[in-house]
Amino acid sequence: MSESVYPLIDLRAAALPLPQPSEASLLGTALHDVHARPLHDLRISVTDRCNFRCSYCMPKEVFNNDYAYLPHKDLLSFEEITRVAKNFVALGVRKIRLTGGEPLLRKNIEILVEQLASLSTPDGTPLDLTLTTNGSLLERKAQSLKDAGLQRVTVSLDGLDDAVFRRMNDVDFPVRDVLRGIERAQHVGLGPVKVNMVVKKGTNEQEIVPMARHFRGSGVRLRFIEYMDVGATNGWRMDEVLPSAEVLELLQQEWLMVALEHSASGETAQRWGYANAAGLHDKEAGEIGLISSVTQAFCGDCNRARLSTEGRLYLCLFAGQGYDLRQLLREQSLNDEQLRAQVDAIWRQRSDRYSQMRSQAPAGSAPARRVEMSYIGG
């Protein structure tokens, strides 16, 4: 095992004790956690498997042939996922993102998309239904996903230079095929397509300007993500994080940029638009996003819950343990009302704000125990 990768501490078996429904839950008061954050966004991981081995997420020294992926019987079925999602929507969720692992590897994912697309909010508004993918299967699947009711996709792409990209995905996958997937997604109307680029200092920062140039004016919204200390295997080091402020400086050396308003509460990206000669946002040229998860924590607005592939509910990307909802469905046979009361009680006692606390941790402290991103989904 290389020095820059930590061995895996498998936290998947651990589950948190379930809280009792509180008086506020029983009275039906608006659902907020202890920091007054609503429950708005549900990310659902549909598989813990992936055909890439991005070193910052699933380093191949750990995710090798010996790694024990979840057996199929442990995964939530599409019906179970849809039932959980329906109850989350009743509790206030308005946006659902499918993720993984690589979500397009889950067999018949279109069927799940179709089931989720049929859900609507209590006032009849359709959900914002989206999916994050590495793009490897997108060219093939974009049309069927669109037909099933998916609204948008976010595609991860860490560089345009083929050698750099092949090195980062660590399975020798070519850039060309991901670019084709992005074009296809735009063509079938899965837009506006967002592209996520994780920036790792010393690895792909030279790709920032070429990526911006490539997607400028294309309708794609490129977002630069600071390399995060998610999971415990990627050997994360602060000196490999390129702060978003430096990404912006690089872009400003090429183009005039203007700050744009946040588009929604809980939005993780700071938006910047390309400006015209008058210094106003040139909408044709488009915009970029900066996701500064490390240097500017956004826990204050964090309204996201995560459902793992096997039905554990995690309240933070950096959580060590989740709540076992599958057990409530399968063994305790909770009805919908009971399930909602339980989730309501869980959310009301949520206090997570890992990124904000990170800066207070002693320098050089050992990596915290937390689950892998490929398991709970990004």
Ligand code: SAM
């Ligand atoms: N496989 C899909 C993909 O790559 O888009 C979906 C799952 S992936 C875990 C979701 C997102 O998390 C991707 O955009 C990926 O780049 C991002 N990600 C994974 N590990 C990360 C890390 N250590 N720091 C920042 N972003 C990370």
Ligand code: SF4
């Ligand atoms: Fe796979 Fe996505 Fe993780 Fe890369 S970031 S290893 S594509 S799950």
Ligand code: SF4
């Ligand atoms: Fe949300 Fe946790 Fe990330 Fe903070 S660290 S923004 S609470 S997921």
